[in-house]
Amino acid sequence: xxxxxxxxxxxxGGTTTSFAIVERDGKCLVQEVHPTRAEEPASRLVSRxxxxxxxxxxxxxxxxxLTGVGIGxxxxxxxxxxxxxxxxxxxxxxxxxxxxFRDAFALPVAVTNDANAAAIGEMEFGAARGMRxxxxxxxxxxxxxxxxxxxxxLYGADGFAGEIGHTVVDPQGRRCACxxxxxxxAYASAAGLCRTVxxxxxxxxxxxxxxxxxxxxxxxxxxxxxxxRGDEIARDAFRETGRxxxxxxxxxxxxxSPEAIFLFGGLAAAGELLFEPTRRSLEAHLLNIYRGKxxxxxxxxxxxxxxxxxxxxxxxxxxxxxxxxxxxxxxxxP
Amino acid sequence: xxxxxxxxxxxxGGTTTSFAIVERDGKCLVQEVHPTRAEEPASRLVSRxxxxxxxxxxxxxxxxxLTGVGIGxxxxxxxxxxxxxxxxxxxxxxxxxxxxFRDAFALPVAVTNDANAAAIGEMEFGAARGMRxxxxxxxxxxxxxxxxxxxxxLYGADGFAGEIGHTVVDPQGRRCACxxxxxxxAYASAAGLCRTVxxxxxxxxxxxxxxxxxxxxxxxxxxxxxxxRGDEIARDAFRETGRxxxxxxxxxxxxxSPEAIFLFGGLAAAGELLFEPTRRSLEAHLLNIYRGKxxxxxxxxxxxxxxxxxxxxxxxxxxxxxxxxxxxxxxxxP
Numbered sequence: 001x002x003x004x005x006x007x008x009x010x011x012x013g014g015t016t017t018s019f020a021i022v023e024r025d026g027k028c029l030v031q032e033v034h035p036t037r038a039e040e041p042a043s044r045l046v047s048r049x050x051x052x053x054x055x056x057x058x059x060x061x062x063x064x065x066l067t068g069v070g071i072g073x074x075x076x077x078x079x080x081x082x083x084x085x086x087x088x089x090x091x092x093x094x095x096x097x098x099x100x101f102r103d104a105f106a107l108p109v110a111v112t113n114d115a116n117a118a119a120i121g122e123m124e125f126g127a128a129r130g131m132r133x134x135x136x137x138x139x140x141x142x143x144x145x146x147x148x149x150x151x152x153x154l155y156g157a158d159g160f161a162g163e164i165g166h167t168v169v170d171p172q173g174r175r176c177a178c179x180x181x182x183x184x185x186a187y188a189s190a191a192g193l194c195r196t197v198x199x200x201x202x203x204x205x206x207x208x209x210x211x212x213x214x215x216x217x218x219x220x221x222x223x224x225x226x227x228x229r230g231d232e233i234a235r236d237a238f239r240e241t242g243r244x245x246x247x248x249x250x251x252x253x254x255x256x257s258p259e260a261i262f263l264f265g266g267l268a269a270a271g272e273l274l275f276e277p278t279r280r281s282l283e284a285h286l287l288n289i290y291r292g293k294x295x296x297x298x299x300x301x302x303x304x305x306x307x308x309x310x311x312x313x314x315x316x317x318x319x320x321x322x323x324x325x326x327x328x329x330x331x332x333x334p
Numbered sequence: 335x336x337x338x339x340x341x342x343x344x345x346x347g348g349t350t351t352s353f354a355i356v357e358r359d360g361k362c363l364v365q366e367v368h369p370t371r372a373e374e375p376a377s378r379l380v381s382r383x384x385x386x387x388x389x390x391x392x393x394x395x396x397x398x399x400l401t402g403v404g405i406g407x408x409x410x411x412x413x414x415x416x417x418x419x420x421x422x423x424x425x426x427x428x429x430x431x432x433x434x435f436r437d438a439f440a441l442p443v444a445v446t447n448d449a450n451a452a453a454i455g456e457m458e459f460g461a462a463r464g465m466r467x468x469x470x471x472x473x474x475x476x477x478x479x480x481x482x483x484x485x486x487x488l489y490g491a492d493g494f495a496g497e498i499g500h501t502v503v504d505p506q507g508r509r510c511a512c513x514x515x516x517x518x519x520a521y522a523s524a525a526g527l528c529r530t531v532x533x534x535x536x537x538x539x540x541x542x543x544x545x546x547x548x549x550x551x552x553x554x555x556x557x558x559x560x561x562x563r564g565d566e567i568a569r570d571a572f573r574e575t576g577r578x579x580x581x582x583x584x585x586x587x588x589x590x591s592p593e594a595i596f597l598f599g600g601l602a603a604a605g606e607l608l609f610e611p612t613r614r615s616l617e618a619h620l621l622n623i624y625r626g627k628x629x630x631x632x633x634x635x636x637x638x639x640x641x642x643x644x645x646x647x648x649x650x651x652x653x654x655x656x657x658x659x660x661x662x663x664x665x666x667x668p
Contacts (some may be wrong), residue, residue, distance in 0.1 A: 002581050021547055063564075075623065085622050087335040108631065132491065132493040133490050147589065147590075149483055149488055154483055154589075154591075155589050155591070156467050156592065157466065157467040157591050157592055157593040157627075158591055158593075158623075158624075158627060159591075160591050160624065161589065161590050161591035162588075162589065162591075163589075163623070164588060164589065166538065166588055166621040167584075167585040167589070168581055168584065168585060168619055171581055171619070172667065179622065180619065180621065247502055247505055250502065251501040251502060251585060252589065254496075254497040254501045255479075255488075255495065255496065255497075255498065255501070255586065255589045255590065256481075256488060256490050256589065256590075257488075257489070257490025257492055257493075257494050257495035258490065258491055258496050259491035259492075285502055285505070286496055287500040287512055287514065288419050288513065289418050289419055289492075289494050289497070290492075290497075291493065291543075294490075
């Protein structure tokens with residue numbers, strides 16, 4: 001019997017990288033999470049992934065054949081396969097990520113940014129099935145967005161559309177990793193939440209279990225756990241994050257008028273701590289014609305799975321339409 | 335010989351309404367501008383336009399036949415033909431503008447918002463010919479935007495995409511006609527420019543020829559003329575308007591990554607007084623991946639013509655594709 005085709009979906013984040021060997025219906029044969037090691041060059045990450053693939057694939061190699069690799073990565077350009085200036089990875093100004101994976105696997109490769117991958121995953125396998133207009137916001141080490149218009153990812157003139165994380169909250173505001181000031185990412189990312197906690201601790205007199213943390217040690221998880229135990233500073237930090245995020249989501253609605261916005265990634269796991277103030281602020285800042293029309297939703301897929309499944313769906317789609325920018329169609333021989 | 339088909343293109347603004355009888359190649363048989371009379375109901379405007387059409391069309395009626403009516407109007411919904419909550423027109427919460435025109439002309443009618451009409455005009459007949467991704471910003475009584483993605487107007491889930499005028503500059507900022515605070519429209523419209531002048535006159539000690547105006551009497555034209563004569567307060571008002579506009583245009587780029595942004599409408603006629611500070615602020619607020627890639631351009635069509643030609647092009651396109659939501663195909667008998 002001919003082996004069944006599978007693809008490798010890879011979701012590269014500032015902190016962790018997931019990969020999964022995925023069938024056409026979204027079922028995963030193998031799924032693993034590894035540290036990204038943001039300080040290392042991209043080529044090291046590609047080597048580690050391909051080595052790990054060679055370790056885990058052999059038991060499946062009689063029944064399945066790998067046919068392509070789909071990757072979601074920060075600032076990755078679908079049109080060129082290049083990652084430019086990734087703000088949370090020490091990869092330099094430009095890395096041909098598609099080329100590195102093509103060399104490592106000798107298979108068709110497609111690349112998009114991590115938020116677009118999450119949007120494709122939600123559209124193919126998650127809660128956005130059947131939606132023509134929606135936005136996925138990734139809230140993790142960075143803040144990204146995948147915008148779907150008429151059922152297609154919005155790539156724009158140069159492949160870089162959808163960088164909501166670097167829209168301006170306050171032109172005199174916090175420094176952002178991108179070099180600008182006051183970007184949404186400086187407020188609504190995991191680090192942004194921690195920065196907000198530090199500001200609140202400095203401004204308020206309330207006691208808080210977070211007073212023992214340095215800004216270097218504090219993590220979004222610490223803030224979430226403190227908030228879950230009722231710590232008011234921690235809860236205020238989520239309220240403030242939601243207020244700012246909701247305001248910028250209202251801008252996003254004014255641009256593309258989606259039927260739903262999905263919050264995705266580490267911070268979204270805080271649930272109503274974040275969703276409630278975000279929803280309230282979103283509604284308050286919406287123009288009257290949009291009010292009550294836009295749903296704020298959680299991912300319909302298991303924790304973190306939308307991006308890695310979306311990366312897989314991206315290459316599935318390319319293989320089916322022949323749209324992939326590959327220069328090799330050799331089958332992979334492990 | 336059978337009469338040649340023409341359409342009626344109508345551009346409804348908060349202050350003036352243009353209409354033109356337009357051939358397929360964009361040539362206008364007749365073009366006129368009338369006051370909108372924002373305080374009157376929409377039905378009065380429709381009657382005035384149809385009466386005026388009946389006055390001007392007879393000399394052409396042997397050679398030409400009217401085949402459709404295309405309309406650009408603030409907050410007009412392409413999908414439904416309804417104008418909802420137009421912030422600068424006293425039309426109430428909802429008017430079926432397509433229905434009113436269909437009743438008046440007994441012809442296929444298509445409606446879109448004024449900024450989308452300008453974008454279609456620019457794409458069909460102006461400086462955006464051949465562009466797949468661009469944005470037209472209308473700077474007049476209100477501030478609107480027509481966003482083109484993959485060569486198509488972005489309408490979104492409900493037909494209302496592209497309301498850049500009601501994205502947030504400052505959540506504690508100026509009251510906007512829409513009821514919210516700090517919208518771009520409260521800063522970058524004609525009235526917004528005048529409000530900025532008043533703030534500057536209050537804050538600064540410099541002499542200015544604008545000190546003799548009340549806020550009620552001051553017009554954008556007065557500010558433009560003072561700036562042209564070198565009045566520093568007037569020039570500062572344009573700089574501040576450009577700073578704020580450029581910042582929000584940088585957000586727009588982060589969402590849809592266009593190759594160009596067109597400034598259109600009354601304020602855009604100020605030329606480099608507005609373009610220079612806008613371009614500077616846009617570049618300063620762009621994420622590095624977009625810098626130097628986005629052109630800020632003036633309309634490629636004669637003053638004000640893009641919207642009325644775009645309204646005409648909209649109905650031409652609908653007639654050609656059969657996409658119009660019309661319920662009558664009767665020819666118009668004057």
